[in-house]
Amino acid sequence: MNDAVSKKCSACQQFLPVGAFASNSSRPDGLQANCRECAAEYYRRRQEAQGKTVRVKVPVPRGHKRCPQCEQAKPHSEWEHNKSSSDGWSSYCRECRAERNRISYFKRKYGLSPAELDAMVAEQQGICCICLAAPAEHVDHCHETGRVRGVLCFSCNAALGQFKDRPDVMRRAATYLEGNAWKPTLVAPGVYQLPS
Template identity: 45%
Template sequence: MSDSTDKVCRDCGEVKSASEFWRRAGSPDGLAYYCKPCFKVRNLGTRRKRSEREGRQERRFIPRQETPEGMKFCLDCETVKPLDDFPRNRNTGDGRTTYCKPCHNARGLESRVRLHGSTRHYHLTRRYGLGSAEVAAMIDAQMGVCAICLTPGPEHVDHDHKTGRVRAILCFNCNGGLGQFKDRPDLLRRGADYLEGNVWKPTLVAPGVYRLPS
């Protein structure tokens, strides 16, 4: 459609040029039913209703600003920042998210708390398939202590990295220690022997030939 074609806005009733309407492939003339100012008002009303329905605070409308090349305006903190300060998003025109990294993270935290009750519950269900209530029940079954060193207050879920099966709830040190020993019982046994004074050394069986301990 030519930009010189006039059209009547269904909301304000004014006759305006086609350039005052957004493109809309589904309409007969290829233009939106409402002019850009009226469309903006309708869009704000829709966001306000959605915020009220979801119990969120309404975000006031902030007009986009012209920014230098390589920079972008964050709608939350209202600051112009370099593109590298915005997370990547291949679905947007500039390949970056609408909000800078701190604001993006804050929005993600708010969503996780609102939808899942806490970030801990969100991560537990996402990674281990267990909710915070199930983890608390496992800790109670362990009498409130680490399954290895018996230190009170374990918080870290230990799982088999091959099968994904959750084994127990450990303290930070024991959980990290298993990881350092690569979850290998043979290395843990050798470590225990070493601490007890049984140092494993290779045996000379021929000139230049050594036999390692089994």
């Protein structure tokens, strides 16, 4: 056989095309001694001997990639581009990547696991604890201490932010809505007195 076209694998003793061997610049022919399949099997056995598990390689159709989280082969249209990866695609499909990012965000920002967040929402019966009408979807926290207070709807969470988490301002706003206008009295230039 022509050595430029095929090579004998030292493990399985078969003559295989040179494309079946990984490159190795330290060897005279520039190729590994074992074919890719035998090298993968040797690696798997070595890892299992150390108590580690190796993912089973699943055949994937051309133009698709397998997501390690949902374990589905999905078309490239359901993946984000990633120039730094070997195949040019992100490690997880868009759906799983979004879920992983969501979990990471709540853990990093609020110290909440998905189970803890779900328990908070369930404790509130799934509704905002201020308006008692809209679904609880936004984590509310104290901007000074970082302590999580509850889960609110978008409008109530935004309202607290607009009132800058100041109870005195919110009390005046509630009194104003009830028809009692608080008219401050000018006592000195730039100094106002509020009615008690």
